[in-house]
Amino acid sequence: MADVLILPILVPLATMVATLLLWRAVWVQRVLHILGASALLVVSILIASMVWEGGILHFNVGSWRSPFGITLVADLFSAVMLFIVGLTGLAVAIYSIGSIDDEREKYGFYPLYHALIMGVSGAFLAGDLFNLYVWFEIMLISSFVLLVQGNEKEQLRGASTYVIINLLSSLCFLAAIGLLYGLTGSLNLADLAVRLPGVDAPGVVTTIAMLFVIAFGIKAAIFPLYFWLPASYHTPPVAVSAIFAGLLTKVGVYALIRVFTLLFTQDTGYTHGLLLGIALLTMVTGVLGAAAQYEFRKVLSFHIVSQIGYMVLGLALFTPLALLGAVFYIVHHIVVKTNLFLVSGIAHRYLDTFELTSLGGLYRSKAWLAILFSIPALSLAGLPPLSGFWAKLVIIRAGLEAEAYIAVAIALAVGLLTLYSMTKIWNEAFWKPLTRDVAEISEVNVSSIASTRSLIWMVAPVVLLAGVTLAIGLYAEPLAVAADRVAGELLLPEAYVDAVLGPASVAER
Amino acid sequence: METTLAILVGILTAAGIYLLLRRSMLRMLFGLILISNAVNILILTAGGVRRGAPPLVEAGNVALGAGAANPLPQALILTAIVIGFGLIAFALVLVYRTYTALGTMDADIAAEKRGEAA
Numbered sequence: 001m002a003d004v005l006i007l008p009i010l011v012p013l014a015t016m017v018a019t020l021l022l023w024r025a026v027w028v029q030r031v032l033h034i035l036g037a038s039a040l041l042v043v044s045i046l047i048a049s050m051v052w053e054g055g056i057l058h059f060n061v062g063s064w065r066s067p068f069g070i071t072l073v074a075d076l077f078s079a080v081m082l083f084i085v086g087l088t089g090l091a092v093a094i095y096s097i098g099s100i101d102d103e104r105e106k107y108g109f110y111p112l113y114h115a116l117i118m119g120v121s122g123a124f125l126a127g128d129l130f131n132l133y134v135w136f137e138i139m140l141i142s143s144f145v146l147l148v149q150g151n152e153k154e155q156l157r158g159a160s161t162y163v164i165i166n167l168l169s170s171l172c173f174l175a176a177i178g179l180l181y182g183l184t185g186s187l188n189l190a191d192l193a194v195r196l197p198g199v200d201a202p203g204v205v206t207t208i209a210m211l212f213v214i215a216f217g218i219k220a221a222i223f224p225l226y227f228w229l230p231a232s233y234h235t236p237p238v239a240v241s242a243i244f245a246g247l248l249t250k251v252g253v254y255a256l257i258r259v260f261t262l263l264f265t266q267d268t269g270y271t272h273g274l275l276l277g278i279a280l281l282t283m284v285t286g287v288l289g290a291a292a293q294y295e296f297r298k299v300l301s302f303h304i305v306s307q308i309g310y311m312v313l314g315l316a317l318f319t320p321l322a323l324l325g326a327v328f329y330i331v332h333h334i335v336v337k338t339n340l341f342l343v344s345g346i347a348h349r350y351l352d353t354f355e356l357t358s359l360g361g362l363y364r365s366k367a368w369l370a371i372l373f374s375i376p377a378l379s380l381a382g383l384p385p386l387s388g389f390w391a392k393l394v395i396i397r398a399g400l401e402a403e404a405y406i407a408v409a410i411a412l413a414v415g416l417l418t419l420y421s422m423t424k425i426w427n428e429a430f431w432k433p434l435t436r437d438v439a440e441i442s443e444v445n446v447s448s449i450a451s452t453r454s455l456i457w458m459v460a461p462v463v464l465l466a467g468v469t470l471a472i473g474l475y476a477e478p479l480a481v482a483a484d485r486v487a488g489e490l491l492l493p494e495a496y497v498d499a500v501l502g503p504a505s506v507a508e509r
Numbered sequence: 510m511e512t513t514l515a516i517l518v519g520i521l522t523a524a525g526i527y528l529l530l531r532r533s534m535l536r537m538l539f540g541l542i543l544i545s546n547a548v549n550i551l552i553l554t555a556g557g558v559r560r561g562a563p564p565l566v567e568a569g570n571v572a573l574g575a576g577a578a579n580p581l582p583q584a585l586i587l588t589a590i591v592i593g594f595g596l597i598a599f600a601l602v603l604v605y606r607t608y609t610a611l612g613t614m615d616a617d618i619a620a621e622k623r624g625e626a627a
Contacts, residue, residue, distance in 0.1 A: 144603075148603060151610075157607070157611070160534055175548045178585075181556060
């Protein structure tokens with residue numbers, strides 16, 4: 001039964017290998033690319049329904065018993081995240097068919113894409129820290145290559161910052177793993193959850209916790225470790241930056257939430273207090289950065305940073321309602337942010353620029369695009385009845401209940417500033433008249449992108465994701481119930497430990 | 510033995526951080542290599558440095574006998590070395606490509622050029 005847990009890793013792996021073997025047959029690669037992404041979505045739905053019905057699943061790779069071997073675990077949190085990976089993975093896969101240029105297709109875009117997806121799904125399933133490290137690295141190395149593929153100057157500039165900072169974060173992660181192993185003699189998450197409370201060295205444990213904050217914080221782009229993100233995310237093709245924006249930072253947030261609910265809960269006053277400060281600074285600096293930018297994807301990149309702050313705020317408040325909000329926010333954010341990047345790509349397709357000052361007139365000429373943009377944009381700003389409203393509402397209510405009034409005030413103010421910078425994009429790209437000569441622009445586009453058929457590939461996923469946002473907004477209950485169950489599971493790690501190690505092994509200790 | 514190794518880890522990390530703070534991207538990379546070696550030794554030290562019997566399970570037993578060496582840190586380090594090697598090789602090529610494209614190894618100058626472009 002639990003063998004199914006290997007599938008979210010095997011499906012992208014098989015797709016990657018198949019597309020690598022068919023290196024020259026680009027057409028076949030495209031078909032496999034879509035098939036692989038669809039298969040992953042089906043598998044993730046299957047796992048989510050199994051976890052929903054039957055509780056936490058775990059699978060011991062090679063039949064080594066749990067604390068000793070490699071373990072894959074899917075609790076509801078992992079299952080929800082996997083489902084979102086399946087959904088956005090497919091949406092961006094469809095989009096990339098219409099938008100990735102021939103050069104990148106020829107030089108291995110499709111295998112790399114699936115390597116990235118494999119790393120992300122693996123990270124969500126990893127049941128021990130070293131395994132998590134390995135999946136992080138798989139994800140990183142494929143993101144490095146995707147980031148520089150095409151070899152443009154701007155890409156190389158962004159990439160050197162991105163690569164060096166991310167390598168440093170991996171080293172912090174590895175050092176923390178080493179120290180934790182020295183302290184407890186185990187790396188299995190469930191086993192650590194049992195052993196850590198018995199370790200009589202609170203100072204050392206907190207030090208290790210801080211190393212994890214640095215390591216995952218760089219990946220999640222929290223203050224003050226986020227500057228590599230706006231430096232690099234606007235340089236690759238839109239399909240690549242969309243999947244980065246949707247998934248990569250959220251793997252960092254996932255790891256933070258996992259580690260700080262399961263392992264480091266002994267000294268919450270210190271660790272979660274620090275996370276609270278970090279979360280607020282992340283929100284404020286991110287949104288101020290966005291307000292200062294005039295490039296479509298740079299504005300969106302800074303927004304990723306500020307929204308990460310809300311998720312970390314949910315973790316830092318550490319109440320059931322706050323964790324519910326954090327989970328809800330992650331799901332909402334992945335869908336919305338991916339969608340906004342995809343819309344920026346369609347605008348680029350028409351006017352051949354990402355600079356807001358040179359964009360314009362899109363509302364008049366392409367009203368449908370303006371509507372497709374406004375759905376995720378307003379959702380990101382948190383206007384009812386869209387998904388972002390519920391996400392923010394829950395976080396803010398949790399803040400009020402925890403009597404963190406300053407945090408609530410800052411969160412509300414940041415919401416307003418988010419709306420301001422979304423209005424800026426709206427005014428510049430869609431509302432104001434186009435200042436340049438349209439004939440000249442359309443000539444550029446005819447030569448660079450072939451047909452209207454490619455446009456269908458690009459618009460379909462945007463409509464799909466906008467539909468998901470609307471659905472979450474208008475009928476939030478299923479996701480809220482799921483997020484509530486996730487929050488319950490996160491706050492009671494005993495269930496996780498029991499499922500992985502077996503009830504007997506807890507009694508043995 | 511542990512003390513010596515711990516001091517070595519400290520020296521390597523300090524040297525690595527010093528190099529990371531340089532402006533030349535190549536030196537930053539050398540800094541990363543030093544720190545990655547420091548981390549590998551850290552894992553080895555944290556796992557306990559001792560002589561022991563080879564970690565083989567004897568016929569009929571299901572667990573290691575007493576006094577066996579601990580193979581896990583070495584397995585971890587081996588994996589970390591392989592991954593680190595791949596990443597560093599990639600980063601070296603990237604720094605080289607950046608050098609040929611931008612004509613500089615200086616991270617500050619590269620960043621200034623980015624400012625001009627934006």
